[in-house]
Amino acid sequence: MHQFARSKMVGTINGLNKDEYRLLGRWLRSPFFNVNKSLVRFHKVIKRYHPNYDHPNCSKEKLFQKIFPGEEYQAKPMLVLMSELTKQVEMFLVHQQLNEEPDARENLLKNSYLKRNQIDRYEKRIRSRITKLEQKKSLVKREFLELAHLFEDLYNRPSMSTRYKAKQDALMKMNHYLDRYYALGKHRILNELTERTQAIKGDNGVSIDKSALSNLREKLQEPVLDLYGMKAAIEIPEKETDYFKLKNQFLAHFHLLELKDQKILFFSLVNMAIRIKVRVGKLENLKQIHQLYKLGLKHNWLIHNKQMTSITFCNIVLISNSTEDYAFSEKFVEQYVSYLEIEIQEDAKIWALAETQYRYGHFKETIDLLKSHRFSVHVFNLQTRVLLLKAYFDLYVSDNSYDEFFEYYTLATEKFFRRDKFITKSKMDSMLKLLRYSNSLAVGIFEKKLNLEFLTNIKQEIALEENISSKDWLFTKIKELEKKAAT
Numbered sequence: 001m002h003q004f005a006r007s008k009m010v011g012t013i014n015g016l017n018k019d020e021y022r023l024l025g026r027w028l029r030s031p032f033f034n035v036n037k038s039l040v041r042f043h044k045v046i047k048r049y050h051p052n053y054d055h056p057n058c059s060k061e062k063l064f065q066k067i068f069p070g071e072e073y074q075a076k077p078m079l080v081l082m083s084e085l086t087k088q089v090e091m092f093l094v095h096q097q098l099n100e101e102p103d104a105r106e107n108l109l110k111n112s113y114l115k116r117n118q119i120d121r122y123e124k125r126i127r128s129r130i131t132k133l134e135q136k137k138s139l140v141k142r143e144f145l146e147l148a149h150l151f152e153d154l155y156n157r158p159s160m161s162t163r164y165k166a167k168q169d170a171l172m173k174m175n176h177y178l179d180r181y182y183a184l185g186k187h188r189i190l191n192e193l194t195e196r197t198q199a200i201k202g203d204n205g206v207s208i209d210k211s212a213l214s215n216l217r218e219k220l221q222e223p224v225l226d227l228y229g230m231k232a233a234i235e236i237p238e239k240e241t242d243y244f245k246l247k248n249q250f251l252a253h254f255h256l257l258e259l260k261d262q263k264i265l266f267f268s269l270v271n272m273a274i275r276i277k278v279r280v281g282k283l284e285n286l287k288q289i290h291q292l293y294k295l296g297l298k299h300n301w302l303i304h305n306k307q308m309t310s311i312t313f314c315n316i317v318l319i320s321n322s323t324e325d326y327a328f329s330e331k332f333v334e335q336y337v338s339y340l341e342i343e344i345q346e347d348a349k350i351w352a353l354a355e356t357q358y359r360y361g362h363f364k365e366t367i368d369l370l371k372s373h374r375f376s377v378h379v380f381n382l383q384t385r386v387l388l389l390k391a392y393f394d395l396y397v398s399d400n401s402y403d404e405f406f407e408y409y410t411l412a413t414e415k416f417f418r419r420d421k422f423i424t425k426s427k428m429d430s431m432l433k434l435l436r437y438s439n440s441l442a443v444g445i446f447e448k449k450l451n452l453e454f455l456t457n458i459k460q461e462i463a464l465e466e467n468i469s470s471k472d473w474l475f476t477k478i479k480e481l482e483k484k485a486a487t
Contacts, residue, residue: 003060004053004058004059004060004063005052005053005054005058007082008082008086009082009083009085009086009089010053012086012089012090013050013051013085013089014051015093016089016093020092020096021050023092023096024043024089024092025043025044025047027088027092027095028040028043028088033088033091033092034088036084038067038068038081039081039084039085039088041066041067042063042067042081042085043085045063045066045067046058046063060073060075060078061073063078064077064078067081103146106125106129107129109125110122110125110126110129113125119157122157123154123157126150126153126154126157127154129146129150130147130150130151130154133146133147133150134147137256138256138257138258139180139258140258140259140260141181141184141185141258141260144177144178144180144181144184145177145178145181147173147177148173148174148177148178148181151170151171151173151174151177152170152174154170155170155171155174179216179219179220180220180222182216183213183216183217183220183222183225184222184224184225184261186208186213187213187224187225187228187229187232188228188261188264189208190208190210190213190228190232191228191231191232191264191265191268192264193208194231194232195268195271210232213229213232214229217229223253223256223257224253224256224257224258224261226249226253227246227249227250227253227257227261227265228265230245230246230249231246231265231268234246234272237275237466238272238275238276239276240276240285242272243269243272243273243276243288246268246269246272247269247292250265250266250269254266254299262299262301263301263304266292266295266296266299266301267301269292270289270292270293270296270315273285273288273289273292274289274315277289277471277472286319286322286323286472287323289315289319290319290320290322290323290325293315293316293319293320294328297316297332297336302316303339306339307339307340307341308336308339308340310340310341310344310348310377310379310380311379313336313337313339313340313348313352314348314351314379314380314383316329316332316336317329317332317333317351317352317355317356318355318383320332321355321356321359322472324359326356326359326360329352329356330356333348333349333352333353337349337352343376343377344376344377344380346373347373347375347376347377347380348380350369350370350373350375351370351375351380351383351384351387353369354366354369354370354384354387355383355387357369358387358390358391361394363391363392363394363395363398364391364395366387366388366391367388367391367392367395370384370387370388370391378422382423382427382431385413385416385417385431386431386434386469386470388409388413389409389410389413389434389435389438390470390473392405392406392409393406393438393441393442393477396442396445397445397477397480397481400445400446403442403446406442407442410435410438410439410442413435414432414435417431417432417435418432426467427469429467430467430468430469431469433465433467433468433469434468434469434470434474437458437461437462437468437474438474440458441458441474441477441478441481444458444481445481450481450484450485451485452482452485455478455481455482455485458478459475459478462474462475462478
């Protein structure tokens with residue numbers, strides 16, 4: 001890729017979709033938006049190289065000759081053209097955004113009337129917008145702030161005859177909506193701090209007056225604030241009863257919430273359920289998480305800007321397979337793998353296929369599948385390591401000749417986790433504990449001391465662990481070994 005293809009201009013143009021790129025040509029040819037004829041010629045010449053712009057003829061020197069035939073090449077005119085085209089594309093983007101945001105247009109029109117001293121029209125627009133917003137069943141955060149600004153504009157309007165009345169509704173409403181905007185913003189931050197503290201130990205450097213927020217919640221009586229307040233009041237480690245209370249309240253009121261708050265509280269519930277599952281390790285906890293994810297897919301809470309995160313994708317496959325809902329898992333992969341970033345889709349498909357193969361008991365096929373692909377994404381590297389550990393363990397249980405394979409793999413995996421610069425300490429600890437207990441079981445098999453007492457002691461140790469990966473898998477393996485020891 002040469003310099004022209006890496007330019008800011010090309011990057012800006014390539015941010016347009018097909019329809020927008022087609023409209024850009026009409027925009028540039030319109031004398032209302034552009035009077036630079038050289039810019040029109042420039043765009044006409046380069047559009048044949050769209051979207052890659054890496055053709056040998058797409059260099060500044062060769063493009064210059066086509067735009068200014070017969071003239072000697074000069075760098076400055078080309079740089080000016082590229083800069084002007086970038087500005088035109090950015091103006092076009094602003095225009096497109098205004099077409100999609102009637103509220104922004106309305107605000108600009110209102111201010112235009114004020115600027116031209118058309119006060120009656122200015123006040124009429126303010127009141128019309130206030131009425132429209134206050135008639136809505138529920139408001140989003142930015143609309144709280146907008147209403148506060150609108151009442152401020154109304155209070156400070158040029159016709160000030162009513163400003164000094166004893167009762168001032170505009171001032172009261174301004175305060176009312178600012179409280180709501182402030183309270184919702186602070187609760188979102190508080191929730192994020194709580195979630196971060198669960199994953200990242202240490203001081204976040206942010207402090208929030210919880211008592212002030214509690215007073216605001218009591219004053220405002222907003223369902224969204226009550227839900228955030230309920231979440232904030234839950235003590236760590238969370239209890240299953242707390243989870244069900246929050247979940248039931250969320251399901252009863254989520255339709256009153258802004259989509260962003262629906263997603264925030266939904267993921268808080270998912271994270272809470274996962275933490276409880278890691279700590280408790282019961283199948284019922286897995287089923288709860290599975291139902292949550294299905295609900296999230298139904299309401300589009302798991303998709304943001306037409307994309308799903310790799311962690312969410314992995315979790316859904318793992319939870320679905322753990323509850324033996326293989327049909328859902330396979331359908332999910334087929335339907336949603338395209339929502340991942342393009343460069344990780346192959347990683348996701350191979351890992352998901354191997355995960356399902358493992359659940360069917362095809363351990364050798366699982367290993368062969370994972371070994372045949374080079375995973376480039378960190379989350380799939382981690383998941384692959386864990387899945388290979390499980391497959392090698394199950395092979396070893398059924399065939400003692402795999403003892404060296406299992407021993408070698410656990411040693412290599414431990415080195416991998418300890419050297420991994422991207423894994424959090426909490427995550428590494430949970431993975432290392434999985435390795436340690438897997439090894440303990442393998443040693444018990446090798447040394448032929450696999451009796452009920454030995455297995456009960458390990459099970460009790462695992463039950464006390466609050467941060468361990470694949471806790472439910474370890475319990476399942478111990479249960480299988482107990483049956484084997486009893487015969």
